[in-house]
Amino acid sequence: MQNFAYKNPTEILFGAGQVAEIASRIPADAQVLMLYGGGSIKANGAYDQVVAALGGHNWTEFGGVEANPTYETLMQALDVVRDESIDFILAVGGGSVGDGAKFIAAAAKFDGEPWDILAKGSEVTAALPLGVVLTLPATGTESNGNAVVTRTQTQQKLAFGSPWVRPVFAVLDPAFTLTLPTRQVGNGVVDAFVHVIEQYLTYPTNAPLQDRFAESILSTLIEEGPKALSSPEDLEVRANVMWCACMALNGLIGQGVPQDWATHMIGHELTAVHGLDHAQTLAVVLPSLLRVKIDAKRAKLEQLGARVFGISGDAAATIDAVEAFFESMGVATRLSGYGLDQSAVAPVIASLTDNGMLALGEHGDITPQTANEILTLAG
Amino acid sequence: MQNFAYKNPTEILFGAGQVAEIASRIPADAQVLMLYGGGSIKANGAYDQVVAALGGHNWTEFGGVEANPTYETLMQALDVVRDESIDFILAVGGGSVGDGAKFIAAAAKFDGEPWDILAKGSEVTAALPLGVVLTLPATGTESNGNAVVTRTQTQQKLAFGSPWVRPVFAVLDPAFTLTLPTRQVGNGVVDAFVHVIEQYLTYPTNAPLQDRFAESILSTLIEEGPKALSSPEDLEVRANVMWCACMALNGLIGQGVPQDWATHMIGHELTAVHGLDHAQTLAVVLPSLLRVKIDAKRAKLEQLGARVFGISGDAAATIDAVEAFFESMGVATRLSGYGLDQSAVAPVIASLTDNGMLALGEHGDITPQTANEILTLAG
Structure with a gap:
C-alpha cells in the first residue's frame, strides 16, 4: 500500500425526505443560487422539495446547465453569482450540474481568467461553499472535489480538482431517480x-x-x-x-x-x-x-x-x-x-x-x- | 436500506513518516497536550517523532492513561488542560488513549459534572479539537466519535458518542505497530x-x-x-x-x-x-x-x-x-x-x-x- 492523505467531509443525507434537512445545513443568512439543468427536476419532484426546504432562505435560480456543462453557460451563471452576491450554491441534478456548480464556486473566488483553472491547471485556493441534491447516480460528483467542463468554442472537455469544491452536503434520495x-x-x-x-x-x-x-x-x-x-x-x-x-x-x-x-x-x-x-x-x-x-x-x-x-x-x-x-x-x-x-x-x-x-x-x-x-x- | 446521515471529516494520514504532517494540521498558536499511556510510545519511536513534529508548537504532556482509561486518571489530565489553558489534545497511543482524549476534550467544554456525560448520557455540545497518532490498530477510535471510560471506584465501564469528539486527523503509520x-x-x-x-x-x-x-x-x-x-x-x-x-x-x-x-x-x-x-x-x-x-x-x-x-x-x-x-x-x-x-x-x-x-x-x-x-x- 502507498502512503495517502484522505479526508471526505461531505455529509451524505441518504433516503426519502432528506431534502428537508438542507434547510439546517445552509447558513440562514446565505444568498443561495439553485443551479439546475433542464426540466427533469420539475418532473421528479426535486425542484418542489428544494423550494419548500429553502422557504426560510434568500435564493434565486439558474437553469439550463447542459448534459456536459459548458464553460459558456457557466460563465453566465457566474454573472448571476456576482450580480446577486451569492454565497452558497445548491446544485440540483446529476453530475453535470454538480460539476458546473463546482466550477462556478471556484471561479467566483478565482483571481484571474477562470478558464485557466481548466486549461492551465491553475490552483484553486478558495471557493464558495456548495451542496448537491442528486437526481442521477453516476459520476460521484456529490462527494468528491472533481469536475469536468466543456468549452464549446474550442471543443475541449477538461477536468479540475480541488478540496475546496467538495460539497458540504449531498442529498441522495433514490426516489428522484425513478423517472430517469x-x-x-x-x-x-x-x-x-x-x-x-x-x-x-x-x-x-x-x-x-x-x-x-x-x-x-x-x-x-x-x-x-x-x-x-x-x-x-x-x-x-x-x-x-x-x-x-x-x-x-x-x-x-x-x-x-x-x-x-x-x-x-x-x-x-x-x-x-x-x-x-x-x-x-x-x-x-x-x-x-x-x-x-x-x-x-x-x-x-x-x-x-x-x-x-x-x-x-x-x-x-x-x-x-x-x-x-x-x-x-x-x-x-x-x-x-x-x-x-x-x-x-x-x-x-x-x-x-x-x-x-x-x-x-x-x-x-x-x-x-x-x-x-x-x-x-x-x- | 434505512435512511442515514453520515459525515466523517477526520483526515487519515496513512503511512511511513506521516507524523511530520501534524505540524501543519495543529494550529500554530495552539497549546497542545500530548496524551499517552505507558512507555510503549517511547520504545516504538512514536514519542520521538511527535516531539520532533511539535518543535514549533507550545506543548506539554500527560502520561499514564491505562489500558481501560479511568475516569480518575482522566480527571487529573483535565486539571492539566485547565491549568495550562490547553486548546488542542494530541492522543499518541491505542484506543484507550484516543478514548481518554475524547472524554477530556468533551469534559473541558462541559458545563456540569463530567461523569454525567457517561452515566446520564448528557449531551456533548462542544469539545476541544483533538488528533490521534495511532500505535495499536483495534478500536477505530482514530476516526470515530465514540469513547469508553471506566470508573474504578464503582466498577463501571460506560460509553459516550458525539460528533464533537471525532478527531481532526489520525496518523496511521504501521511501523509503530511492529513492536506490539x-x-x-x-x-x-x-x-x-x-x-x-x-x-x-x-x-x-x-x-x-x-x-x-x-x-x-x-x-x-x-x-x-x-x-x-x-x-x-x-x-x-x-x-x-x-x-x-x-x-x-x-x-x-x-x-x-x-x-x-x-x-x-x-x-x-x-x-x-x-x-x-x-x-x-x-x-x-x-x-x-x-x-x-x-x-x-x-x-x-x-x-x-x-x-x-x-x-x-x-x-x-x-x-x-x-x-x-x-x-x-x-x-x-x-x-x-x-x-x-x-x-x-x-x-x-x-x-x-x-x-x-x-x-x-x-x-x-x-x-x-x-x-x-x-x-x-x-x-
Missing part, C-alpha cells in the same frame, strides 16, 4: 463501474482491502444495475445503485493504490469531438484499452474475473464479460454503435495530443499512438 | 472483527454494498491477522490490518443497516467486573451470543459462512469457524480460559442490570436473563 430515462440509468451504472475499474484494474500492490471494496461495488452494480432496467419502479434497487455510484468515486477505494484514468481521458475527447454521452465513451474505450494492455493488467484482470465474474484464469474472457455487462445495460461498446467509422478516430487523437494527454495510464505508457490503437480496435 | 506484544496484535484483530460483526450480523435489509464492505473487512482480517502473528516483521501486513481496523469502526459500513452491539455491552461489564482485556471479552461473548440467537441471525450467518468462510448453508459451523478464528489469534473464547468459573457470571449480570442494559441487540430482546444464558454457555 432508460439511457441515463444504463449510462450511470456504466459510469460508476468504470470509475471503480480506473482505481482497481492496474497491478497488484498488496492492498487487499481496497481491492475487496472495489470488487464489492462492481459485484453490486452487476447485481443491481440490470434490475434497475427490468424493475424500474423498485426503489430499493435505485437506492443500492445510488450508494454504489457515490462510493465508486468519493476517493475512498483509490487511497494507497495506483490509478489509471486513461479510459476517462480518451473518453472526454470522444465526447468533446463527437458528442457521445460520457458513459458511452467509457463503454467504447475500456474494453479495447484492456485488450491492448492485457499483459500489463493480467494479474488484476484474472482477479476481477475470479472474484466478480466467476471466470477462472482467463483475462480475455473477463474483458468479454465486462463488455457484455455494458451491452446488457443498453450501452453500445463500439464506435459503429454510435454511427462512427474509422474516420472518427484521427480528430480524437489530435485533440488528445493538443490537450497534452501524452502519457496516460498507471504506467504513463498510453501515448496518443496507443490511444489510436485502442480506438481503432473499438471500431 | 503478540497479545495486543491478537486482541486488535479480534476487536476489529467484532466491530464489523456488530454492524453486519443482524438480519437482511437489502443493503448489498454494506454487506459486501463488511465481508471485505472480515475476509481481509482473516487473511492478514494470522500473518501479523506468524510474520511480525512484515510491514505490509501491519498496514493492511491497520486500515481494516480503521474502516471497521469509522461508521461507514453501519450506515443504513440495523446494528447489534450486545456483545460489546456485555463485554464491557466483563472487563469492569473481572478485568479481562476488551477483545478477550468479545471473544468470549460473541460465539455464545450467536449460538443463543442462531435462529434470529440464521440468514446472515449463512451469508457470512458462504462468502467469508466457504461454508455452505450451515449457521452452526459458521459460528464454530468464528470461534476458531479467535482462538487462532491467541484469544481464548471461554471464561475458563481466563480462570473464571460460573460464579463469575452473576456479578456481571448484576452490573449489566444496574447500568440499565435491559434490552440489547438489534431486536432489543437480549435481556439480562439472555445475557446470563450467553455467559453460562461461554463457561
Whole structure:
C-alpha cells in the first residue's frame, strides 16, 4: 500500500425526505443560487422539495446547465453569482450540474481568467461553499472535489480538482431517480463501474482491502444495475445503485493504490469531438484499452474475473464479460454503435495530443499512438 | 436500506513518516497536550517523532492513561488542560488513549459534572479539537466519535458518542505497530472483527454494498491477522490490518443497516467486573451470543459462512469457524480460559442490570436473563 492523505467531509443525507434537512445545513443568512439543468427536476419532484426546504432562505435560480456543462453557460451563471452576491450554491441534478456548480464556486473566488483553472491547471485556493441534491447516480460528483467542463468554442472537455469544491452536503434520495430515462440509468451504472475499474484494474500492490471494496461495488452494480432496467419502479434497487455510484468515486477505494484514468481521458475527447454521452465513451474505450494492455493488467484482470465474474484464469474472457455487462445495460461498446467509422478516430487523437494527454495510464505508457490503437480496435 | 446521515471529516494520514504532517494540521498558536499511556510510545519511536513534529508548537504532556482509561486518571489530565489553558489534545497511543482524549476534550467544554456525560448520557455540545497518532490498530477510535471510560471506584465501564469528539486527523503509520506484544496484535484483530460483526450480523435489509464492505473487512482480517502473528516483521501486513481496523469502526459500513452491539455491552461489564482485556471479552461473548440467537441471525450467518468462510448453508459451523478464528489469534473464547468459573457470571449480570442494559441487540430482546444464558454457555 502507498502512503495517502484522505479526508471526505461531505455529509451524505441518504433516503426519502432528506431534502428537508438542507434547510439546517445552509447558513440562514446565505444568498443561495439553485443551479439546475433542464426540466427533469420539475418532473421528479426535486425542484418542489428544494423550494419548500429553502422557504426560510434568500435564493434565486439558474437553469439550463447542459448534459456536459459548458464553460459558456457557466460563465453566465457566474454573472448571476456576482450580480446577486451569492454565497452558497445548491446544485440540483446529476453530475453535470454538480460539476458546473463546482466550477462556478471556484471561479467566483478565482483571481484571474477562470478558464485557466481548466486549461492551465491553475490552483484553486478558495471557493464558495456548495451542496448537491442528486437526481442521477453516476459520476460521484456529490462527494468528491472533481469536475469536468466543456468549452464549446474550442471543443475541449477538461477536468479540475480541488478540496475546496467538495460539497458540504449531498442529498441522495433514490426516489428522484425513478423517472430517469432508460439511457441515463444504463449510462450511470456504466459510469460508476468504470470509475471503480480506473482505481482497481492496474497491478497488484498488496492492498487487499481496497481491492475487496472495489470488487464489492462492481459485484453490486452487476447485481443491481440490470434490475434497475427490468424493475424500474423498485426503489430499493435505485437506492443500492445510488450508494454504489457515490462510493465508486468519493476517493475512498483509490487511497494507497495506483490509478489509471486513461479510459476517462480518451473518453472526454470522444465526447468533446463527437458528442457521445460520457458513459458511452467509457463503454467504447475500456474494453479495447484492456485488450491492448492485457499483459500489463493480467494479474488484476484474472482477479476481477475470479472474484466478480466467476471466470477462472482467463483475462480475455473477463474483458468479454465486462463488455457484455455494458451491452446488457443498453450501452453500445463500439464506435459503429454510435454511427462512427474509422474516420472518427484521427480528430480524437489530435485533440488528445493538443490537450497534452501524452502519457496516460498507471504506467504513463498510453501515448496518443496507443490511444489510436485502442480506438481503432473499438471500431 | 434505512435512511442515514453520515459525515466523517477526520483526515487519515496513512503511512511511513506521516507524523511530520501534524505540524501543519495543529494550529500554530495552539497549546497542545500530548496524551499517552505507558512507555510503549517511547520504545516504538512514536514519542520521538511527535516531539520532533511539535518543535514549533507550545506543548506539554500527560502520561499514564491505562489500558481501560479511568475516569480518575482522566480527571487529573483535565486539571492539566485547565491549568495550562490547553486548546488542542494530541492522543499518541491505542484506543484507550484516543478514548481518554475524547472524554477530556468533551469534559473541558462541559458545563456540569463530567461523569454525567457517561452515566446520564448528557449531551456533548462542544469539545476541544483533538488528533490521534495511532500505535495499536483495534478500536477505530482514530476516526470515530465514540469513547469508553471506566470508573474504578464503582466498577463501571460506560460509553459516550458525539460528533464533537471525532478527531481532526489520525496518523496511521504501521511501523509503530511492529513492536506490539503478540497479545495486543491478537486482541486488535479480534476487536476489529467484532466491530464489523456488530454492524453486519443482524438480519437482511437489502443493503448489498454494506454487506459486501463488511465481508471485505472480515475476509481481509482473516487473511492478514494470522500473518501479523506468524510474520511480525512484515510491514505490509501491519498496514493492511491497520486500515481494516480503521474502516471497521469509522461508521461507514453501519450506515443504513440495523446494528447489534450486545456483545460489546456485555463485554464491557466483563472487563469492569473481572478485568479481562476488551477483545478477550468479545471473544468470549460473541460465539455464545450467536449460538443463543442462531435462529434470529440464521440468514446472515449463512451469508457470512458462504462468502467469508466457504461454508455452505450451515449457521452452526459458521459460528464454530468464528470461534476458531479467535482462538487462532491467541484469544481464548471461554471464561475458563481466563480462570473464571460460573460464579463469575452473576456479578456481571448484576452490573449489566444496574447500568440499565435491559434490552440489547438489534431486536432489543437480549435481556439480562439472555445475557446470563450467553455467559453460562461461554463457561
